[in-house]
Amino acid sequence: MDLNLRNAVISNVSGNTQDQLKSTIIDAIQSGEEKMLPGLGVLFEVIWKHASDSDKVEMLETLEQGLKTP
Incomplete structure (x- = not known):
């Protein structure tokens, strides 16, 4: 991902x-819209960088469950 896009979204x-x-x-x-995916x-990325280890585990569990659900 282009660093300029990252900075633009954060800004x-x-x-x-x-x-x-x-x-x-x-x-x-x-x-x-597909064009919204990079912003999300x-x-x-911001959430992940600022999350505690336990929060990361919870996010991964939630993601895993969400991907199992049709």
Whole structure:
């Protein structure tokens, strides 16, 4: 992923409230547009980098379960 894209996504959401971040994530998912995927990836990267080890385990368990569900 291009570093400029990463910086642009972070710049666009820096300072947003939790409600604004939630709306951004929901809108990106509901739109179903492929072009939104890199931005969601950047947000996930931020979450992952700042998560505790136990939070990472929980995210991986949630992801694993979500991928098993049809």
